[in-house]
Amino acid sequence: MINASLPPSVNPAGLPPALPVGDDWAALDERLGAIEAFGGQLSQAVEQLVEAVVGLQEQAQQVAAPAPPQLAGGAEAALAAIGALNSRVVELEQQFALERSCRDLERVSRMHPKDRVVVFVATTYLGCNAKYAWLAFRERAKAEGITAWLLPQNAEQERMAKSLGEKCFPHRHADWSAEHVHAALSAAVVVTCDHFLNPNPYAPALLAGARHVQLWHGISIKEIGLRNLAPMRNMTPRYAKVLATTGPYTRMVGTAASAENEWRRWFSFERYAPIGYPRNDVLLREPTEGDLLNVDLEMLNAAVAARQAGRRVVLYAPTFRDVKRGTWVVDAGLERLAKQLDERGDLLIVNLHPVEQPMIPQLKEAVPTARFVAPRTDIYPLLPHTTELVTDYSSVMFDYLLLDRPILLFRPDHQEYVTRSRALYDDKLDTKPGPLVSSINELLLALRNRAAETAAHARHRQTLRDRLHDHADGRAGERFNELLLEEVALALDAH
Secondary structure, three states: OOOOOOOOOOOHHHOOOOOOOOHHHHHHHHHHHHHHHOHHHHHHHHHHHHHHHHHHHHHHHOOOOOOOHHHHHHHHHHHHHHHHHHHHHHHHHHHHHHHHHHHHHHHHHHHOOOOOEEEEEOOOOOOOHHHHHHHHHHHHHHHHOOEEEEEOOOHHHHHHHHHOOOEEOOOOHHHOOHHHHHHHHHOOEEEEOOOOOOOOOOHHHHOOOOEEEEOOOOOOOEOOHHHOOOOHHHOOHHHHHHHHOOOOEEEEEOOOHHHHHHHHHHOOEEEEEOOOOHHHHHHOOOOOOOOOOOOOHHHHHHHHHHHHOOOOEEEEOOOOOOOOOOOHHHHHOHHHHHHHHHHOOOEEEEOOOOOOHHHHHHHHHHOOOOEEOOOOOOOOOOHHHOOEEEEOOOOHHHHHHHHOOOEEEEOOOHHHHHHHOOOEOHHHHOOOOOOEEOOHHHHHHHHHOOHHHOHHHHHHHHHHHHHHOOOOOOOHHHHHHHHHHHHHHHHHHHO
16 A cells, blocks of 8 residues: 655655656656556556655655745645545555456356355346346245345345345445355346346356346337447446346346347347246236335325326326436426326326436426326336326336327437437337327327327237237246246256
């Protein structure tokens, strides 16, 4: 560790003009840049940088006479630069140590004996396929002698899991005991429904030796995974890590056998299982206590009351934009939509994508008549209590097909979206589930005239449902349980 402070006997203001503050500092900056750019040579570069800084300190310590007052400012700036370099070196050393530790832990995980342990990885909110797969598997796991763990992202998820009396890793990796480390290393199967980017930086390494089942978080018409590429000038370590989490998986779960080739465009996996999404089961049955974990109950009760009163409950669920985050919905006419439905006595519920949910406080001020679903909550128990869906590109539309209710596609910024946000893989929508409109005037007219409720659109929804869902029986969780048992057996046989 570098100690950038000088001995008390040295007066910082007395540094002589001989203290290097020009070319030597430029050399240090160059070396620091080399550290950042060439991670493979990190250790050697750090050593060189340490030697350079120590050399500067030694020169400073040799000072006996105070410097002229006019040079004091430059000396202080030099000392500040030493301190900043020291901090950056420490940070880089920590990053290097973390990367090295994770590489070694991956090796440990791959050779560690596996046991009857399954780990479910929560996403940024507890409400996607991982939640419902975990809930569905709990009782079956106990009957089969399997330990099911939840890997949370935050303290609230940890609290919710423990409220059900279920095994849950601490959300802070510093709180992991030896038992937790052993459980992760022993896991036969890990279940995810998104990129595996848990806040615990050690978690993916500790679970690297487990068989990996990917549920993903919905049928997509956006290019994702290995097809969501950017030019090298935009490449970052974070972006590269995301790409690295697109596989390989031992099993990819989908909703239709015909979609396998589409998923293989986006992800790398051994086998495909078109068994349906566990989260969709709650659309076709009454929710359990576990299903209601992390649900906006105030919004759910409002929707139930509105339906009972004979009012329409319109769910607006758009996907996010890479530009104009959150604000684009105001430009699209959200205020007019909310006002018209409110004047008719109907209820508008807005569910923004998690990426844009931080904008909700500002949007509430801008559109006070709209009701926003609480951020990072689960909307699936809410869906059966809505009467129609307005969306653009969100995968929610494909789940909503199971309810056989009107869907309107509202794409007010389509050209900008496909050029500045995401490319589309829109072939699956050659048959639209409902009217496609591009302006707020068209949307208001379509809602007023109930344009999505025609017999033709009902047939279109049926066609899409048959194509995209091999099962519509509310039993995806049961089928997933059987898949997990098979994966556990395969993991144990391999060890």
